[in-house]
Amino acid sequence: MPAIPVEAFYLTPGASGSLQQQIRTMVTQGILSGRFRPGSRMPSSRGLAEHLGVSRITVTLAYADLVSSDYLTSAGRSGYFVSDTAPLAPEFPEGPPRAEAIDFKALTGGRFTRTPRVERPEDWDRYPFPFIYGQADPTLFDHQNWRQCALRALGKRDFAALTTDYYDRDDPLLIQELLRTILPRRGIAAREDEVLLTLGAQNALWIAATTLLGPGRRAVVENPGYPAWRAIVAATGATAIPVDVDAQGLPVQTIDADVIFTTPSHQCPTNATMPVDRRVALLGAAEAQGAILIEDDYEFEMSFLKPVAPALKSLDRNGRVIYAGSFSKSVFPGLRLGYLVGPPGLIAEARALRGLMLKHPPGHIQRTVAYFLGLGHYDALVNRMKNAYRRRRQMMSEAIAAEGLTVAGQGGFGGSSFWMRAPEGLDTEQLALALRGEGVLIEPGRAFFAGDGPRNFFRLAYSSIAPQRIPEGIARIARAVARR
Incomplete structure (x- = not known):
């Protein structure tokens, strides 16, 4: 040879x-x-x-x-x-060239590809001014302790957690940490049979919606609001009812609906925080009309300007609120680990539904997060992020004011973004394309509105941009707005 x-x-x-x-x-x-x-x-x-x-x-x-x-x-x-016994890839005879004989777009009706979404370039981190929402800043992340937790989860003592098929169950150690570490600081007292782990908050919302909705049912959606929620409601065959939000989030009104979706801690995308008295009123209205509330409590950890308000779920006394949370914003988005909290009957049904798609999130990820929480690394990371976000927000606020841009919503508790309004008649999708050529990324706001909404809104986030680049990035946006 x-x-x-x-x-x-x-x-x-x-x-x-x-x-x-x-x-x-x-x-x-x-x-x-x-x-x-x-x-x-x-x-x-x-x-x-x-x-x-x-x-x-x-x-x-x-x-x-x-x-x-x-x-x-x-x-x-x-x-x-x-080696004579080295692994070899199987060999198959070369087949005939394939042709697209089926029009799958017509066959599926394009139900999901038509969903409006916020477009973000995959190479966003190569742009010098990425005002992109939801991405992690590697300079803030605790790489060393995360690695140690991951290595510990790979050890012999945790071999069962790494390799065991839990069927439809979850890692009991992570469930204990959620019940002990995360939920109590939202005022939520729950038992093990009231929590289900999911692949992020969006997966939690899909499971909740699919369990509760269907043809002939109606669901309230915030407008502007989380685009995926409207698509999820449509996928169940239910009817979405857009309700315009105000400076305090979703207003309380009598609507014939089976499910009401809301983001009370940081309304998506305006960042409005719903006051406690409105939360109580919303619970009362839902009870009066027999509706279920689904609470997406994203970014509650990033309340650094004022103490965080209690979760809507913490005020619930009869199991009417289904609570969704995740670690995407507080740890990193690629983790794709979230949780759903609700009455045992709902969670049992949700667990069975999850089992039709996936049995449970990967065991190694669950155990790593459990150690990261239990050893106190999570709280240290959140505290570091809050301090960094506070400084970046101040820089962003000063730069926006200096350049004469208009803030449409920034929230009073913190968060990681500003909701902006451009002059009437300015299409922010065209603005975003123009700014890319200058190294600036913004998020056009059209996707957040139901139907043919206004086109002059956009979102600016400060979670992933280097602080020293904020003033110049805002200046470039202001110059681009003035030119159009």
């Missing part, structure tokens, strides 16, 4: 992983793709090291690791060879 030439290997600039990991990846991909056949001699460690410009020990360690994984075998002084 001929030897594999060193020219078959090259390091890709900017590739992730250590040099040792990159060499291992090159070898395993060559074997799995069939380019490196069983019995083929590998380049010598000295020769490959000289070719790649790395130390010989780096290649030697990579080869030793590949031997332990049975990709390579060592033949003493003869060198290293591709």
Whole structure:
């Protein structure tokens, strides 16, 4: 069997992983793709090291690791060879070229792709002025302690939590931490059978809506409001009833509805905080008309200007409020871990529904978060974020005032964004496109409105932009607004 030439290997600039990991990846991909056949001699460690410009020990360690994984075998002084029992990718004969014979857009009716959404470029972090909502700032995150919690969750003592199929249950340690650490600070007392873990708050909202709604039912949606909620209601076959919000969030009014959706802590997207007396009145109105309230309590942790108001769920005395929360804003959005809190009967039904899609969120993620909460790292992270957001908000407020831009809603408790209003007749979707060319990202507001709403609103977030870039970014927005 001929030897594999060193020219078959090259390091890709900017590739992730250590040099040792990159060499291992090159070898395993060559074997799995069939380019490196069983019995083929590998380049010598000295020769490959000289070719790649790395130390010989780096290649030697990579080869030793590949031997332990049975990709390579060592033949003493003869060198290293591709193992005869190395994993191989299955080979299939090449099939005929595929043609799109079915018009799936017509078949599905485009029910979900038509949903309005806030457009954000995937490479948002490459822009110097990203006023993008919901992204994490790596300079604020506690990487070291998160890594330690993840490694602890990978240990032998937690092997069962990592590998066990919980069926439709959740990690009991994380449930205990939610009941002990998170919910009490919202004034919510709950039992284990009243909590369900989800893949983020949006998954929690979908489960709640699918459980409670259906054809012939009606649901109140805030206007402007969370765009996905309108789409979720439509997917159930129910009718969405838009209700215009005011400076205090969702108003209290008599509406023939089965479900009322609200974001009382930080109204999405205006950031209005619903006062306690309106929360009590909203509960009374829902009881009078026999409606269920779904509370999305996002960003309650970011109340740094005033003490956080009690959750709507904490005022509930007869199980009328279904509560949704997540760790997307307080830890990081890619975690995709949330929770639903409600009466046992509702949670049992929601758990069965979740089981039709997924049995439970990944066990390792659940146990890592449980340790992150239990060891106090979560509270330290939230405190650090609140202090940073307070400073950024002050800088943003001063820059907005200095440039003469108009704030439509900023909330009185904190949060991570400003809801802005541009002059009448200015289309912020066109404004956003123009600003991208100047390195500035904003979020047009049209997607937040039901129907053909106004086009002159937009959202500016300060969670992911470097503080020193805020003044110049706001100045560029102001100049772009003046030009249009």
